[in-house]
Amino acid sequence: MSSGKSSAPVQRADLRAWLEAAIASADAALKPKIPSTATSEAETVAESSAASSGHKRKLVTVRRITAVTGIQKDNNMVEIDGWKVVVEKAKGFAKDSYVLFLEMDSFLPAHSPFEDLFCEAGPLVTFDGEDGYRVGTSAWTDWDGNEIVSQGHIFHLLHFRDINQKVCDLHFEHIHQTNEEFAGLLRGIDFTDDLGVKKWESFPETPATNTSEGSMIVEAATSNPKPPSFIIKADMERVQNCPNLFKKPKYQHFVFQESLKMDGSTMAVYFIPNDSPLFSDLPTLPAPDYSNKDTFLRYAVHPTGRLGVCTRQQDLLPHLLPSRTVPAHAHFWAAAVAANIHKLLPALNKPVAVHAELVGATVQGNPYAYPAGQHELFVFSISDLNPPPSPTGPNNGAIITASRRWHPRRVEQFAADKGLKHVPVLGYHTIPSVARHHQDLVDRAELKKGEGLVFKNCADGRWFKVLSSRWIREKGDEMHARKQAAAAKKGGGKGHDDVDGEARAGGKDGDGREALGWTGFSGMMG
Structure with missing residues (x-):
């Protein structure tokens, strides 16, 4: 950690305000959650606690290097918490140094004061109309021919003087802390916005457009709103960012549901009764009539309430679908109807949401090789919906909801009873019964035929995921990024797999199907 001078005079009042906010945010992230003991009428086991903890992926953080190992003549492997990053030996990264760590899928803007550094991270690509570099x-x-998977990128802190100055001041404020305690404090502070970094996505969600198509009448709204605030987000932390998983004794006893992570698009189907206080939060819909009889409106309006379908970013208004401008949105509603959820939820007659993963021919590049036009959903959670509590104080930017996830076993049983497809469940067990350390979980995910694994704590509702680097490289984001870079003829970053490697992994189609023998999700599971 360098004490280099700032590139511009540091305003002490502004810095003090930033420090106070950063410390409060980090402290909030470190506070343990109290397991829920509430039970539903149908269950005797504890339901998962309110799960929308406001988790936001921190793409740029300051981390401490825990180990440096030589793997080749010119390269070292640097370990940062649970991450491994291959770096040039000439860069001089040393154990116990603090560095700026950028997680995989960070998109670094090209037109930045730090472009000379950012260009080291990966190939030049275009995302969201902007040129930049993807991590x-x-x-x-290594020397013995063993494969080392490098994920992320690191820079010396001294190259980012403003951030370095903030870290130095934080260290002075917490001089009494041990190295491990201070590293934990820094881990909770997000510097993503400081550098203008975005989350890169292979297939970013298409925004809704103002439209009036054919017989569709658009009276109350001309574009899709955001999902209602009572919908619990499916965001979860990666196992590499869970340093206490094998340290704190309590995690030795918690039972987790282990399930296969599917490479699809997250969706939620909700039902709100007419007499629920949540009903007033819903967007107004036109009355069903002959002019909108061919839309999905007829599935949304019920005598006792309203049904809705959400993507991660939008509440898909049923009277606007199907749409020629955004045809993919209709697949979410169609999959919900095909699964009979439009009848199952109203029958419960309470505010409830089914959370699922949509997979199919037009989703995420179709990694499961579905035939053209085919889509289906797989349930991974169900939640009882409640209005947010009245604010009683600052929540450090976290999104608070009183909605509660069902116990994972209850969700699995409900899906079986109602004929809904559930994401494949691999078992219920404690973490020590399947792994001794983080790398064991990573290796476990690599052996599965899927994007990775999801572990759901059956006691306190916390989830974490373990992604398969093999899937990422051969069928997931890394493959799609290489294709985009090749199509744009903008070259590749140093140390990245070449485009020819993509073709080798994917057979003649270059998408992994022929080489890996995966055809459809059921075929993949077989």
Whole structure:
């Protein structure tokens, strides 16, 4: 950690305000959650606690290097918490140094004061109408021919003087802390916005457009609003960012549901009764009539309430679908109707939401090789919906909701009873019964035929995911990023797999299907 001078005079009042906010945010992230003991009428086991903790992925953080190992003549493997990053030996990264760590899928803007550094992270690509550099995943071999998977990128702090100054001042404020305690404090502070970094996505969600198509009448709204605030987000932390998983004794006893992570698009189907206080939060819909008889409105309006379908970013207004401008949105509603959820939820007659993963021919590049036009959903959670509590104080920017997830076993049983497809459940067990450390979980995910694993704590509702680097490189984001870079003819970043490697992994189609023999999700599971 360098004490280099700031590139511009630091305003002490502004810095003090930033420090106070950063410390409060980090402290909030470190506070343990109290397991819920509330039970539903149908269950005797504890339901998962309110799960919308306001989790936001921190793409840029300051981390402490825990180990440096030589793997080749010119390269070292640096370990940062649970992450491994391959770096040039000439860069001089040393154990116990604090560095700026950028997680995989960070998109670094090209037109930035730091472009000379950012260009080291990956190939130049275009995302969201902007040129930049994507931090990715790459494979290396050590002296003995063992594969080393590098994920993320690191920079010396001294190259980012403003951030370095903030870290130095934080260290002075917490001089009494041990190195491990201070590293934990820094881990909770997000510097993503400081550098203008975005989350890169292979297939960003298409925004809704103002439209009036054919017989569709648009009276109350001309574009899709955001999902209602009572919908619990499916965001979860990666296992590499869970340093206490094998340290704190309590995690030795918690039972987790282990399930396969599917490479699809997250969706939620909700039902709100007419007499619920949540009903007033819903967007107004036109009355069903002959002019909108061919839309999905007829599935949304019920005598006792309203049904809705959400993507991660939008509440899909049923009277606007199907749409020629955004045809993909209709697949979410169609999958919900095909699964009979439009009848199952109203029958419960309470505010409730089914959370699922949509997979199919037009989703995420179709990694499961569905035939053209086919889509289906797989349930991974169900939640009872409640209005947010009245604010009683600052929540450090967290999104608070009183909605509660059902116990994972209850969700699995409900899906079986109602004929809904559930994401494949691999078992219920404690973490020590399947792994001794983080790398064991990573290796476990690599052996599965899927994007990775999801572990759901059956006691306190916390989830974490373990992604398969093999899937990412051969069928997921890394493959799609290489294709986009090749199509744009903008070259590749140093240390990244070449485009020819993509073709080798994917057979003649270059998408992994022929080489891996995966055809459809059921075929993949077989």
